[in-house]
Amino acid sequence: MAEPICVPLGDDALRVDLPGPSSAAWRRAAVEALAALPGVADAWSGETSLALRWAGAPRPAAEVQAALAGVQAGSGPPAVTHRLAVCFDGPDLPAVAEAWGCGPEAVAALFTAAPLTVMAIGFQPGFAYLGPLPGGRSAPRRPQPRPRVPAGAFGLGGDRAGVYPGDCPGGWQLIGRAAPGALSSVAVGDAVWIEPRDIP
Amino acid sequence: MSRVLQVLSCGGPAWWVQGPAPFAATRGHPPGGPLDPAALADGLAALDAPPGARPLAVEHTGVLEVAAGEAPLWLAQVEPDAVALWRLRAGERLRLPGPTGARVAGLVIGADAAHAPTAGPWAPLPPGAWAAAGPPWSGPRAPKDRIPRPRPRGPVRVLPVADAGPDAWSALVDGQWAVAPAADRRGVALVGGPRALGAGSTARSRPVVPGAIQALPDGRFVVLGPDGPTLGGYPLVGVVLAADRGRVWNAAPGAEVAFAGGGAREGHG
Numbered sequence: 001m002a003e004p005i006c007v008p009l010g011d012d013a014l015r016v017d018l019p020g021p022s023s024a025a026w027r028r029a030a031v032e033a034l035a036a037l038p039g040v041a042d043a044w045s046g047e048t049s050l051a052l053r054w055a056g057a058p059r060p061a062a063e064v065q066a067a068l069a070g071v072q073a074g075s076g077p078p079a080v081t082h083r084l085a086v087c088f089d090g091p092d093l094p095a096v097a098e099a100w101g102c103g104p105e106a107v108a109a110l111f112t113a114a115p116l117t118v119m120a121i122g123f124q125p126g127f128a129y130l131g132p133l134p135g136g137r138s139a140p141r142r143p144q145p146r147p148r149v150p151a152g153a154f155g156l157g158g159d160r161a162g163v164y165p166g167d168c169p170g171g172w173q174l175i176g177r178a179a180p181g182a183l184s185s186v187a188v189g190d191a192v193w194i195e196p197r198d199i200p
Numbered sequence: 201m202s203r204v205l206q207v208l209s210c211g212g213p214a215w216w217v218q219g220p221a222p223f224a225a226t227r228g229h230p231p232g233g234p235l236d237p238a239a240l241a242d243g244l245a246a247l248d249a250p251p252g253a254r255p256l257a258v259e260h261t262g263v264l265e266v267a268a269g270e271a272p273l274w275l276a277q278v279e280p281d282a283v284a285l286w287r288l289r290a291g292e293r294l295r296l297p298g299p300t301g302a303r304v305a306g307l308v309i310g311a312d313a314a315h316a317p318t319a320g321p322w323a324p325l326p327p328g329a330w331a332a333a334g335p336p337w338s339g340p341r342a343p344k345d346r347i348p349r350p351r352p353r354g355p356v357r358v359l360p361v362a363d364a365g366p367d368a369w370s371a372l373v374d375g376q377w378a379v380a381p382a383a384d385r386r387g388v389a390l391v392g393g394p395r396a397l398g399a400g401s402t403a404r405s406r407p408v409v410p411g412a413i414q415a416l417p418d419g420r421f422v423v424l425g426p427d428g429p430t431l432g433g434y435p436l437v438g439v440v441l442a443a444d445r446g447r448v449w450n451a452a453p454g455a456e457v458a459f460a461g462g463g464a465r466e467g468h469g
Binding site for chain 1: 220222223224225226227228229230231359361362403404405406407408409411412429430431432436438439440441442
């Protein structure tokens with residue numbers, strides 16, 4: 001496999017672009033390995049890249065690549081299973097159901113068939129990108145983002161789902177509601193079971 | 201721990217400054233920290249902060265009135281051109297002007313923060329709030345009323361990132377930019393220069409850092425702040441070097457800013 005490509009982000013951080021697909025379990029272990037390197041103040045991951053922030057002078061990129069070479073999926077902390085109550089009543093639910101060729105109730109049922117995986121965390125503090133969507137489905141982003149998406153909105157963007165932890169603009173298709181901080185304690189690689197629920 | 205300083209009133213938003221917090225992005229939080237890291241560093245130097253000190257400061261956008269707690273306390277008020285040193289007696293009050301030529305003014309407190317920095321968005325500082333801290337520091341070895349601060353000159357230094365392509369980089373370094381009025385701790389938009397269209401967006405959001413310059417789909421540039429996102433879907437043009445970030449983050453609305461390529465430190469690439 002090709003080596004990861006190290007891209008300096010300024011003079012105090014490094015992005016590591018992965019050469020191919022990786023599992024969330026591998027990225028979880030990789031972040032642990034990066035965080036354990038001397039001089040690292042922070043380490044985190046997207047889905048196609050990892051990153052670290054140096055506490056002081058940057059170390060050679062070769063040390064980072066060497067640390068990642070020995071990472072195995074599952075060598076990180078064990079994944080945790082979470083349950084997320086979702087009320088499927090979002091304004092974009094009818095459009096998503098129509099695009100998926102089913103009724104709104106069936107959309108909710110599709111999400112209960114298998115857990116979603118936390119693929120990455122970012123965008124907003126505590127915003128977890130969940131995926132893949134049931135049956136490999138996807139939902140395109142709205143052509144015009146909403147100026148305000150309320151905290152707790154459960155949305156779909158491409159082949160990922162997520163709960164907005166706070167109010168902000170957003171272009172995802174909103175199909176339901178959940179507690180805004182419901183996923184505040186998840187980590188990359190964790191499993192999230194969706195539980196359809198009526199929420200007042 | 202003791203209560204060393206009370207905020208009596210603020211003429212605009214103000215907040216405690218610590219950090220940046222370690223391992224914040226690991227949990228999906230930005231690192232935080234000061235809007236003007238150089239000001240914090242200059243204030244600490246003026247106070248002769250002891251080695252390993254845990255800095256505690258206030259950044260404020262308007263007139264700030266404070267009072268010392270039960271013990272005498274040194275303070276460093278950081279202005280664009282100088283650091284003013286104050287020694288307050290127990291209970292003594294001090295009224296500080298708001299920022300001039302900058303978005304925020306800084307007040308560095310001569311005592312260790314009570315806790316290590318914690319991750320999370322900044323919270324406004326309400327009047328009446330106390331700073332809890334360790335014992336006050338002994339203060340500067342050779343106290344002066346004012347210590348000049350040389351203003352940094354020349355363009356803001358940026359290490360390029362190739363995500364957005366050469367046209368976007370050319371637009372950034374060739375353009376004459378101003379800081380948009382609507383900026384906050386999450387980011388600062390640039391106005392006035394050419395728009396870099398066609399940079400697109402990445403299929404998956406990738407890690408971003410404070411100081412990263414994103415090229416938005418409409419061709420504008422945004423410099424991410426200390427409370428910005430940890431992942432972003434817009435391509436990066438470059439990242440402002442750490443020492444220069446405060447020049448953008450804390451620039452007064454409308455202030456002109458220019459960018460140029462700058463190198464990484466040894467051992468990085």
